[in-house]
Amino acid sequence: MLRILQRIPIINSSPLHHHLISQPSSQSLRLIRQLHSLKLLKGDTARLPASLKTFIEENARLCQPDNIHICDGSEAENETMLASMQAAGTISPLPKYDNCWLARTNPADVARVESRTFICTEKREDAVCTPAEGVTGMLGNWISPVDYESSIMKRFPGSMRGRTMYVIPFSMGPIGSPLSKIGVELTDSQYVACSMRIMTRMGSAVLNEIVDKDVDFIKCLHSVGTPESGKVEMESWPCDPQRTIILHKPDTNEIVSYGSAYGGNALLGKKCFALRIGSTIARREGWLAEHMLILAITAPNGTKRYIAAAFPSACGKTNLAMMKPTLPGFKVECVGDDIAWMKFDANGNLRAINPEYGFFGVAPGTSEATNPNAMATIHKNTMFTNVAATSDGGIFWEGLEGDLKPDITVTDWLGKPWSPASTTKAAHPNSRFCTPITNCPVMDSQWEHPDGVPITAILFGGRRPEGVPLVYEAFDWKHGVMLGSAMRSEATAAAEHKGKVIMHDPMAMRPFFGYNFGKYLEHWLSMEKRCEKLGGKMPKVFHVNWFRKDAGGKFLWPGFGENSRVLDWIIKRIDGENCFQQTPIGNIPSENSINLNGLNTAVDMKELFSIDRDFWLKETEDIQKFYNDQVGQDLPCEIQNELNGLKERVGKM
Numbered sequence: 001m002l003r004i005l006q007r008i009p010i011i012n013s014s015p016l017h018h019h020l021i022s023q024p025s026s027q028s029l030r031l032i033r034q035l036h037s038l039k040l041l042k043g044d045t046a047r048l049p050a051s052l053k054t055f056i057e058e059n060a061r062l063c064q065p066d067n068i069h070i071c072d073g074s075e076a077e078n079e080t081m082l083a084s085m086q087a088a089g090t091i092s093p094l095p096k097y098d099n100c101w102l103a104r105t106n107p108a109d110v111a112r113v114e115s116r117t118f119i120c121t122e123k124r125e126d127a128v129c130t131p132a133e134g135v136t137g138m139l140g141n142w143i144s145p146v147d148y149e150s151s152i153m154k155r156f157p158g159s160m161r162g163r164t165m166y167v168i169p170f171s172m173g174p175i176g177s178p179l180s181k182i183g184v185e186l187t188d189s190q191y192v193a194c195s196m197r198i199m200t201r202m203g204s205a206v207l208n209e210i211v212d213k214d215v216d217f218i219k220c221l222h223s224v225g226t227p228e229s230g231k232v233e234m235e236s237w238p239c240d241p242q243r244t245i246i247l248h249k250p251d252t253n254e255i256v257s258y259g260s261a262y263g264g265n266a267l268l269g270k271k272c273f274a275l276r277i278g279s280t281i282a283r284r285e286g287w288l289a290e291h292m293l294i295l296a297i298t299a300p301n302g303t304k305r306y307i308a309a310a311f312p313s314a315c316g317k318t319n320l321a322m323m324k325p326t327l328p329g330f331k332v333e334c335v336g337d338d339i340a341w342m343k344f345d346a347n348g349n350l351r352a353i354n355p356e357y358g359f360f361g362v363a364p365g366t367s368e369a370t371n372p373n374a375m376a377t378i379h380k381n382t383m384f385t386n387v388a389a390t391s392d393g394g395i396f397w398e399g400l401e402g403d404l405k406p407d408i409t410v411t412d413w414l415g416k417p418w419s420p421a422s423t424t425k426a427a428h429p430n431s432r433f434c435t436p437i438t439n440c441p442v443m444d445s446q447w448e449h450p451d452g453v454p455i456t457a458i459l460f461g462g463r464r465p466e467g468v469p470l471v472y473e474a475f476d477w478k479h480g481v482m483l484g485s486a487m488r489s490e491a492t493a494a495a496e497h498k499g500k501v502i503m504h505d506p507m508a509m510r511p512f513f514g515y516n517f518g519k520y521l522e523h524w525l526s527m528e529k530r531c532e533k534l535g536g537k538m539p540k541v542f543h544v545n546w547f548r549k550d551a552g553g554k555f556l557w558p559g560f561g562e563n564s565r566v567l568d569w570i571i572k573r574i575d576g577e578n579c580f581q582q583t584p585i586g587n588i589p590s591e592n593s594i595n596l597n598g599l600n601t602a603v604d605m606k607e608l609f610s611i612d613r614d615f616w617l618k619e620t621e622d623i624q625k626f627y628n629d630q631v632g633q634d635l636p637c638e639i640q641n642e643l644n645g646l647k648e649r650v651g652k653m
């Protein structure tokens with residue numbers, strides 16, 4: 001047995017390999033035989049550095065694909081994959097637009113699966129906080145190295161049988177930027193390969209970086225899998241929802257994902273790499289990897305500011321990132337809509353890049369009225385997933401009712417006839433468009449600048465129907481970090497949660513922490529000293545809430561382009577204008593300092609900014625309970641001090 005194994009060229013030894021060596025079985029024998037018959041469908045392995053070659057070989061041996069295809073990212077390659085997916089019924093063309101496609105997933109595979117997402121470290125406390133006795137931790141899941149290996153071995157052997165393994169070299173961030181990082185994803189899904197080509201810089205140029213510079217890459221393994229029964233439920237969308245698992249091993253920069261082809265579960269550059277693994281690298285290297293949009297706003301006087309904003313999933317990042325300001329003379333340009341990697345430069349300016357190359361945006365609610373720039377982006381080279389289709393070859397979802405012509409019929413995301421009279425939704429609430437950033441008409445000229453853009457303000461915000469004002473400013477950095485840590489929001493469709501409960505979602509990162517949240521807060525706090533040493537100035541921190549409702553359940557604030565009025569106030573504060581009044585929770589705009597000129601809906605500004613003592617007493621209690629239950633001894637004392645201060649100020653109201 002061992003002799004057979006030794007004949008296989010193994011240059012590097014990884015845990016997967018050890019597993020094969022240490023537990024020889026008839027199964028591993030089969031794996032080995034399989035490797036010898038593997039065909040390389042496309043690509044040249046001779047030039048690959050040993051580390052990459054080994055990574056591909058070991059996983060091919062494990063997953064037993066029929067073929068291996070090293071992606072070059074070319075147009076021709078993309079067309080071939082699209083045609084093959086069309087033939088398989090995975091996607092259908094949308095002839096109303098230019099090279100746009102509709103994918104329908106297995107209805108069991110429509111969102112991220114947070115409960116099946118794990119961080120693997122030797123010690124549990126490196127990955128997650130220690131919750132209070134009897135409390136289930138909600139700030140990530142830990143898995144031991146032993147269970148990590150066995151989870152893989154229970155799922156991956158032979159998981160790619162009958163399929164091709166695509167090797168996807170990709171860069172998060174502009175190729176060659178000092179802020180960028182490279183990954184290689186192995187996947188048996190053409191849908192994932194085509195989507196990665198949209199979402200990241202993918203193909204030969206990245207492979208060349210790996211070959212020429214022998215740079216380290218993040219190892220990403222993905223398989224849609226096959227159910228244990230061996231029976232694929234929906235041939236056009238193979239997956240294994242029963243056994244889906246998403247694993248991360250920060251110590252070795254490894255990501256392993258099985259069973260789902262949807263979004264953050266499968267496009268591994270996004271949440272798995274850029275946030276979970278990214279945040280652990282960022283901590284080691286002294287920077288921040290965050291669930292944030294990045295925008296540029298230019299005021300009528302010509303000054304341009306860059307702002308980053310952390311809102312939980314489906315809480316308005318894409319909308320704000322490319323908004324069309326209603327306030328005359330203002331211009332908003334987009335740098336990114338979901339993820340920011342931010343690092344201080346030599347002068348202490350916090351510089352941000354968007355590591356992505358595409359938008360994976362929430363479809364429902366997107367319309368000419370809410371986000372005209374997104375509408376202008378998505379009619380070319382776009383992959384739509386789980387939206388509804390129209391009889392004239394177009395797309396439809398909730399929010400586009402106004403565009404429906406009477407002679408047009410609609411097919412819902414499940415493929416069934418749908419009409420406005422239907423009681424079900426036409427599009428899945430987490431249906432999405434996957435579209436190239438370069439289509440967006442309002443990208444900032446600096447969006448690909450290798451050094452990033454200088455961030456002057458950081459916004460936190462969630463869906464808070466009650467009690468939380470439209471905007472308030474943190475007193476200082478520490479207070480700002482506490483604000484972020486105490487963030488809460490209504491649950492959304494982007495994950496598997498049910499109902500409209502208000503959930504804690506600290507820093508909008510709850511599903512995306514790569515390490516212990518208490519240590520993450522410590523890292524955030526430490527940014528101030530780092531900046532000071534370099535002689536820089538920290539960004540100002542604000543909390544925003546577009547989603548406050550009146551007693552009748554109507555939004556108090558019109559939102560979308562009108563949010564430019566809030567950005568205008570924020571800029572005035574960055575410039576040091578005395579346009580605020582202090583309250584126990586932070587600084588809110590002084591009367592009339594939010595520019596309402598030309599606003600054509602009546603807004604009850606009093607109610608929008610009201611701060612109710614009882615509400616905030618309860619809020620501080622809830623935050624304390626969250627800290628006690630979920631963070632425990634990992635909570636930095638500075639953060640507890642900040643909460644004590646808030647409690648005291650609210651108590652004195």
Ligand code: GTP
Binds near residue numbers: 314365
């Ligand atoms: P992820 O991609 O999941 O991280 O979400 P996101 O934060 O980018 O959310 P997105 O911008 O796609 O917005 C999600 C939903 O919020 C859509 O239905 C929007 O119409 C709605 N929305 C966005 N901005 C506003 C706003 O200012 N007011 C209101 N009322 N709704 C908004």
Ligand code: SPV
Binds near residue numbers: 262264265314338495
């Ligand atoms: C989110 O849920 O925050 C998203 C979508 O951006 S996904 O990529 O599926 O995580």
Ligand code: MN
Binds near residue numbers: 312313338
């Ligand atoms: Mn997101």
